[in-house]
Amino acid sequence: MSVVFALATPPAKSAICIFRVSGPGCLDAIKKITGSGLKKARTFYLRPFLDSHGGVVDRVGVVFFKGPESYTGEDSFEVYAHGGLGVMSLIVDVFKGLGFDEAPPGEFTKRAFLNNKISLNEAEAVVDVIDSSSREGVYLSTKSLSGTFTDAVVDFSKRIDFLRVGVEGEIDFSDEGEDFLNSSLIGDLDKVVADFSLFVDGCVGRKHYSTKNKILFVGPVNSGKSSVFNRLLGFERALVSSVAGTTRDLVESEMFYNNASFSLLDSAGIRETDDLIESRGIDIALSQVGDADVVVGVFDSFDNGVLNKFLTLARGKNYLSIFNKLDLGPPNQQGFDCLVSAKTGEGFGELKNRLAAFFKVYDKGDYSFLVRDRHISLFNSSLGCLKKASSKIEKDEGLELVAEDLRLARGFLDEVVGIKSSDSLLGDIFSSFCIGK
């Protein structure tokens, strides 16, 4: 069994976060990450958490359990750190650097079961967890791997295969009188490296942007979108004034509620405008509708025409229409999902609940975030191997090492797509080159 780790608390800003680590040999790492060992099992120690260069990431609580006296039955330990997202991601980096793997859902329970820590009756539940989490995993990965993304990854895999055909052919069939390594191979490899670098950069850029639960606020000019927005956030984030069209650009902020993080996007009010800056803001708002998970229409009066216009704008997204300015009196007509007052805070408890309800699907921790984060790190590993291969082939430093780099690069991409592709390498060699005595 490998050493696995997982964030046991939700991946959101909170007072503390807890990481669990389990697997043979994991206790050896405690000394490395805390600078000193821990004496007694099941005892809480306060220690600095160090990165690979010895820098202090955070001051944390650490408890270790000696197998089989632990939940999983293996040696394991827990880290209690401060719950900032930055700290979490640094801790994840340190664990990965130590060669620990991110635990797939159900992994700790599975290990507990395999190590006789839980009974047969509980086994069915374990199967259910793994079964459903794998289904969820498939759902989420197909979501993140939709269409063009998968195509792009598969395309890079194919290009690496093409390089491997030449390199492996040259190794296994060097006496066949075939020209496996023509001069274009180096050029092809460099081209793959360059294209793949661009692709990975793009993914890194998109990652943060796409992993949050996005709520977009739209509405007629001066209906109080920014006030609602600020009330939800609890502080003055967007510029608020009673002059129509104050918010000219898109304002983004993060909100944590019920252990989940939401990205709130405040848009400029929608109206016909001659003001260039403001109309650009409206364009941005319209373009954001596509990326938003929930669109919230904020209104200060009932107008069927206007309401329908926004409903159309939401284009089938989860949509919530709210009436603001309840402090000035109830709406002239029923038909809103929520009645609030940004000024007094009335109705906001209900609003938050209704917003959170839209994200129920993602209840089981932010798995979609992990899936994507995993992709980036696999891409980077793959890219690193391709670069090594390229430098080795140029310096003529052993074709078998180039082959190994290419094999590893290809393997990382297979992991992203989650499919073990059949190794058709030999077949490709035989169909591209005339081999055989």
Next chain:
Amino acid sequence: MDKFDVIVVGGGHAGVEAAYAVSRSGMSCALITFEKTKIGQMSCNPAIGGLGKSHIVREIDSMGGVMPLATDMSGIQYRTLNTRKGDAVQALRVQCDRKLYKEAVQKIIEETNIFVLEAEVTDLIVKDSFVKGVIANDKEVLAKKTILTTGTFLNGIMYTGSEVTKGGRVGDDSAIPLSKKLYDLKLPMGRLKTGTPARITMSSLNLSVMEEQPGEKPTPFMSLTNQANKHQEQLSCYIARTNKKTHKIISENTHLSAMYSGNITGIGPRYCPSIEDKVFKFSSKDSHQIFIEPEGIGVDLIYPNGISTSLPKQAQKDFIRSIQGMEDAEITEYGYAVEYDFIDPRTNKKTLETTFLKDFYLAGQINGTTGYEEAAAQGLVAGINAVLSIQKKDPFILNRDEAYIGVLVDDLTTHGITEPYRMFTSRAEHRLLLSQNNAEQRLLTKAYKLNLIKKERHQKYLEKEEAYKNFVKNTLEKTKTKTFVNKKNNTVNLDEKRSISSILSRPDVDENKLIKPQGEEKNFYKRASIEIKYKGYIDKQLREINKNKKQNNKKIPHTIDYKNISGLSNEVVEKLTRSKPETIGSAAQIEGVTPAAINLILINIKKLELQKINA
């Protein structure tokens, strides 16, 4: 009525290696073959080794087998392939004198207690699905274990144009009654084919117009045992080339070829195509290489490697005579395609014992492989495991990261085959760990524990390893220098003195100009340079291997029913049911088996275990 520990049926490379392994462990063994004088016969081209194959032979060598010894007793041309590439992918290829090779094998067998019986095996003696022996020439021969290594003789049929002959090799019989017996058992069987070229007298060729390919000097040895300290007389090979006229003759006659006329249903190896195939599939190439390989010292016969064919005789003669230097070629035997039965190797365990009959092992071409080396490796594995099973000891199974033999057996028993299986280095994902030069370090101690090699050899090996460690510690780590010469022949000055071993880890260093060790230390130095160069990659591979070792070695009980595991897709259930992987590691390698599926299997195994305890 004779009773043996082990019966080996077949005297080819698999059979010989199996019998020799049994005899080395001190057990009694009967080797049953059609004809004594054909034991160890090379039925295809007279060469041993090559990429992926010399790796196997060196592994056999480290375990005290026959093949490397016979190779050195009959080798007439040695060449190391891939000398410009790294150590892991270098391979020794040896042309052998066909007659001397066979004689060497027979001599080795004669010096053992192996009982050689000249007979045809027509039936198996089976009681309650245990094989108790065989019927040979109408007589019962009994044994605790039976190993079948019948090669292409199982229902073998040879084709030359429209001529069809029964048999597995020219002039030999085919084992039809035995193959009928196996068919009666309703085993999953299939048909494969392979081909050979015509044989030509050397005196009828004009070698002076061909490219000469002399052997390597100084001439290396295949076996590292130093048993053969002298080589046979060394000969050259020659390279001839087909031309447009040759291709025209072949194209015009392709429809008459047995393989194109639809007579043959078996699947042929893609890496060993007939010349008809080459001309047809690669029509843009107007010339193909032919290696003219001498059949032996003072033998007026060559093997033209590269033009295997099943064309009619006249067409064979015409196209051969269109080749420069072969205008007057005298053909002594025409090329043919041979089609034969194989048994789906997924029905075997990794010990090569079958799952359909107990005490019964299959090794060699019957499992769908091709090549002497692949056959010999399986013979060795079956022989060792038959003995261990009699001794009631744990089976001997090599992992994919330990040996090419491990890759071979795992590929066969887990993935099965789609064409005659041949070893390539690219089949081994841990290729960098598996050099032909480190086979002893990987296997010698294991072999010693299995009584396959003598104590003196093991002792000598341990001393050598000790000397090597001392050389690294005392010379490479202690000697320090500030300058070295790089591959571009420039002198590089370092900031401070560094040890030789740390300088060797730099990719740009020219190790030949760093220090100049003498004698045995020369080899030590070479080995250390390689190990240091590969270190980063090997460490990474070892980490990967160790990470999942415990889980991968977890045995899957034979009673498991994949259909009952909820959550597995039909496709995965079907694949697992067919391959019957023995361990979690093997299951994980099957295409389409995801980590989630592996988890479900693990949990199911545990459930079965718990139910057993609770029951």
